[in-house]
Amino acid sequence: MKYLDEFRNPDLAQTILSRIRSLTTRPWVIMEICGGQTHSIIRNGIDQILPEEIELVHGPGCPVCVTPLETIDKAIAIAGRPDVIFTSFGDMLRVPGSHKDLLMVKSEGGDVRTVYSPLEALQIARENPHKEVVFFAVGFETTAPGNAMAIHRAQQEGLTNFSELVSHVLVPPAMEALLSSPHNRVQAYLAAGHVCTIMGWEEYEPIARKYQVPIIPTGFEPVDILEGIYLAVRQLETGRHEVENQYARSVRREGNRPAQELVARVYEIAPRKWRGIGEIPASGLRIRDAYAAFDAEKKFFVDDIQVQEPETCISGVILQGLKKPPQCPAFGKECTPQTPLGATMVSSEGACAAYYRYQRLAPETV
Amino acid sequence: MCLAIPGRVVKIFSEGGLRMGHIDYSGTISKACLEYVPDIREGQYTLVHAGFALTILDEEEARKSLETWEEMGEVIQMDEPQDSLRDSARS
Amino acid sequence: MTDFPETLSCPVPILDHDTVQLAHGAGGRLSAQLIEKLFLPRFGNDTLNRLEDQATLTLPSGRVSFSTDTYVVDPIFFPGGNIGELAVNGTVNDIAMNGATPLFLSVGFVLEEGLPLETLHRILVSMEAAAKRAGVQIVTGDTKVVNKGTCDQLYINTSGIGVVPEGVHLSAARCEPGDQVLLSGTIADHGMAVLTSRKGLSFQSRVHSDTAALNHLVEALLEVCPRIHALRDPTRGGVATTLNELAAASRVGIQLRGDSIPVKPDVRGACEILGIDPLYVANEGKLVAVVPGSEAEAVLTAMRSRPEAREAQIIGEVVSDHPGTVTMTTGLGGRRIVDMPIGEQLPRIC
Numbered sequence: 018m019k020y021l022d023e024f025r026n027p028d029l030a031q032t033i034l035s036r037i038r039s040l041t042t043r044p045w046v047i048m049e050i051c052g053g054q055t056h057s058i059i060r061n062g063i064d065q066i067l068p069e070e071i072e073l074v075h076g077p078g079c080p081v082c083v084t085p086l087e088t089i090d091k092a093i094a095i096a097g098r099p100d101v102i103f104t105s106f107g108d109m110l111r112v113p114g115s116h117k118d119l120l121m122v123k124s125e126g127g128d129v130r131t132v133y134s135p136l137e138a139l140q141i142a143r144e145n146p147h148k149e150v151v152f153f154a155v156g157f158e159t160t161a162p163g164n165a166m167a168i169h170r171a172q173q174e175g176l177t178n179f180s181e182l183v184s185h186v187l188v189p190p191a192m193e194a195l196l197s198s199p200h201n202r203v204q205a206y207l208a209a210g211h212v213c214t215i216m217g218w219e220e221y222e223p224i225a226r227k228y229q230v231p232i233i234p235t236g237f238e239p240v241d242i243l244e245g246i247y248l249a250v251r252q253l254e255t256g257r258h259e260v261e262n263q264y265a266r267s268v269r270r271e272g273n274r275p276a277q278e279l280v281a282r283v284y285e286i287a288p289r290k291w292r293g294i295g296e297i298p299a300s301g302l303r304i305r306d307a308y309a310a311f312d313a314e315k316k317f318f319v320d321d322i323q324v325q326e327p328e329t330c331i332s333g334v335i336l337q338g339l340k341k342p343p344q345c346p347a348f349g350k351e352c353t354p355q356t357p358l359g360a361t362m363v364s365s366e367g368a369c370a371a372y373y374r375y376q377r378l379a380p381e382t383v
Numbered sequence: 384m385c386l387a388i389p390g391r392v393v394k395i396f397s398e399g400g401l402r403m404g405h406i407d408y409s410g411t412i413s414k415a416c417l418e419y420v421p422d423i424r425e426g427q428y429t430l431v432h433a434g435f436a437l438t439i440l441d442e443e444e445a446r447k448s449l450e451t452w453e454e455m456g457e458v459i460q461m462d463e464p465q466d467s468l469r470d471s472a473r474s
Numbered sequence: 475m476t477d478f479p480e481t482l483s484c485p486v487p488i489l490d491h492d493t494v495q496l497a498h499g500a501g502g503r504l505s506a507q508l509i510e511k512l513f514l515p516r517f518g519n520d521t522l523n524r525l526e527d528q529a530t531l532t533l534p535s536g537r538v539s540f541s542t543d544t545y546v547v548d549p550i551f552f553p554g555g556n557i558g559e560l561a562v563n564g565t566v567n568d569i570a571m572n573g574a575t576p577l578f579l580s581v582g583f584v585l586e587e588g589l590p591l592e593t594l595h596r597i598l599v600s601m602e603a604a605a606k607r608a609g610v611q612i613v614t615g616d617t618k619v620v621n622k623g624t625c626d627q628l629y630i631n632t633s634g635i636g637v638v639p640e641g642v643h644l645s646a647a648r649c650e651p652g653d654q655v656l657l658s659g660t661i662a663d664h665g666m667a668v669l670t671s672r673k674g675l676s677f678q679s680r681v682h683s684d685t686a687a688l689n690h691l692v693e694a695l696l697e698v699c700p701r702i703h704a705l706r707d708p709t710r711g712g713v714a715t716t717l718n719e720l721a722a723a724s725r726v727g728i729q730l731r732g733d734s735i736p737v738k739p740d741v742r743g744a745c746e747i748l749g750i751d752p753l754y755v756a757n758e759g760k761l762v763a764v765v766p767g768s769e770a771e772a773v774l775t776a777m778r779s780r781p782e783a784r785e786a787q788i789i790g791e792v793v794s795d796h797p798g799t800v801t802m803t804t805g806l807g808g809r810r811i812v813d814m815p816i817g818e819q820l821p822r823i824c
Binding site for chain 2: 018019020021023024028029031032033035036051053106133134135136137139140156157159160162163166170173174209211212214215240244263265266267268269273275276279
């Protein structure tokens with residue numbers, strides 16, 4: 018596939034790797050923000066071939082992982098109603114709430130449907146005027162424009178049976194929260210290439226300056242990730258800390274303006290809880306009052322559901338890069354992808370799940 | 384997070400009040416909303432996430448970044464015998 | 475692997491009703507009409523035509539292989555096939571995977587009240603064709619009708635009997651270090667054909683199912699190499715699941731070469747869009763063969779000389795390391811685990 022295969026070319030990857038090796042003189046800790054990057058790193062074994070000075074820490078960039086327990090419980094409460102068709106990306110169906118997941122709601126008779134796009138949820142609402150159609154609007158900045166468009170169209174068409182349960186999160190506030198933690202170890206970021214495709218990179222410049230960290234908007238294929246690491250190491254070794262765009266074929270400085278505008282019209286910035294981390298100010302999106310009719314939390318009176326996260330799991334520490342998944346006593350024992358205790362084991366892109374799936378051979382290979 | 388896949392716009396049309404396109408992903412064709420890429424033309428490549436086109440992929444930029452490394456690869460090969468990946472893999 | 479042109483040459487017989495009635499399953503006049511007008515013209519043979527409660531069969535000598543499977547698929551017609559063709563090929567393949575020659579099938583239908591008889595007829599026509607291609611006879615059957623809304627159009631069960639030739643001993647537990655792992659062609663065709671033709675997912679062009687009977691291929695392979703250790707058809711759960719089952723049953727490791735597993739470009743495109751790993755997607759016309767290393771090339775050549783396995787590849791080898799685990803070397807020189815899937819593959823955005 019064009020734009021994928023060239024960036025999976027092992028020869029180019031080797032070339033970049035040898036440049037990284039000749040550049041690196043000291044240990045560096047680099048965090049890849051995005052779960053998609055984590056996935057690609059583990060799947061391609063990139064962490065196994067890097068010079069040992071370079072430590073990759075897997076960031077919180079997986080909306081499935083960071084969606085708080087209470088939002089899952091709200092989704093389950095709504096999806097169980099007989100008048101509701103509950104629509105969701107496939108990712109969220111297996112995420113455990115306090116007592117069950119959405120697939121279990123479905124098996125109990127709830128009408129829970131997987132959609133690939135929020136526009137499909139909208140179409141289901143058009144075709145089922147006597148049902149309430151709720152879309153589980155999760156995701157980062159990348160997904161927000163599509164979810165905003167669904168609400169915008171519903172309003173234009175006067176569709177009163179469509180609403181969204183919104184749990185949108187924003188990346189830069191989380192990056193800042195990690196950097197300002199007294200335990201921070203991260204010295205450079207690979208920023209999430211598709212988030213930056215929408216948002217551009219202007220908002221990263223003050224973060225790079227204030228915390229003196231290189232921030233590299235980076236793609237998802239092996240050549241992209243290795244080039245991102247190369248650019249980060251080059252800055253670290255020469256004492257620079259700038260935003261430097263690796264993913265130039267997709268990311269422009271200003272991002273995608275039409276997308277940003279519609280997101281800002283439909284949603285507003287709000288504090289949001291991150292599973293495993295806690296509440297981060299101004300790190301989420303919620304539906305503006307002008308679109309309150311499309312807010313499922315208000316429509317179904319679930320905004321008072323509140324849940325405490327269980328204490329047993331160290332996913333917060335993992336998400337901050339302070340520990341690696343195999344260092345958790347529950348990893349691979351009580352906690353597996355079949356029986357996840359916490360956020361990072363839930364999603365296939367969560368750091369724990371990625372380790373579990375691809376790296377249980379570690380004692381032999383590492 | 385944010386799986387977005389490159390595909391080529393093969394047809395642009397209007398549907399349900401939205402600018403839509405058929406996107407070709409090496410033979411499989413699927414629909415995507417083009418509202419956020421108003422300047423895109425048939426034949427251009429985009430990245431699609433959850434049914435929405437996010438950007439117009441810049442062929443020139445892609446070519447440049449690949450060429451840089453291809454040239455560097457040739458230089459490295461001339462300078463030194465390429466060391467095997469496994470040599471310096473963590474042992 | 476046909477797109478139902480048979481219907482053109484087989485007009486739907488004239489019946490009292492256009493759709494399935496509860497009475498079609500009640501054993502009375504309508505049941506008899508269904509059997510005489512729809513089923514017998516398609517499947518008729520000396521054994522079935524007797525319309526006894528059972529088929530009485532004479533089998534060639536040898537060990538008997540017996541298998542059953544129930545088919546539920548949404549949608550019932552998909553690019554490259556339909557539920558009926560799948561029900562014949564699937565059971566034929568299950569029997570063939572221990573080297574047996576499939577001979578006879580039974581067919582049980584659960585029909586939803588209101589199903590158009592024309593739809594049922596189309597399915598029977600393609601089952602007839604599939605049975606003919608595989609060289610098996612449908613010798614006994616049953617039909618039940620359930621109230622509208624209590625099943626999704628129709629479900630089919632097929633069971634089958636075959637006889638294992640002398641000297642053939644295939645088993646998932648016989649893989650040995652040094653064996654090579656062969657795959658008969660591209661993966662994920664069937665699963666992605668079904669997934670992309672489901673309502674909702676807005677796909678315009680679709681990939682085609684690979685549904686096919688594999689018994690003739692198996693015969694050809696056993697002729698070249700009677701010492702094949704194991705054969706499996708990687709259906710639900712895909713190649714990854716099958717290899718994990720083989721590794722577990724034989725207490726060996728399996729090491730795959732990451733770049734050796736063939737996927738058609740359009741199938742790969744569909745997998746990329748939905749975030750689905752083709753290794754975990756169902757196939758209905760492919761097999762995995764584990765053969766002694768010294769005979770791998772001969773078996774590969776035999777595979778490639780047949781139309782249903784032209785794109786066959788050697789995809790990996792059996793090792794004594796990490797017993798029970800399947801690993802894959804990556805293009806960059808790393809290694810990863812290819813695990814069992816947790817559940818059904820769901821389209822994802824992240």
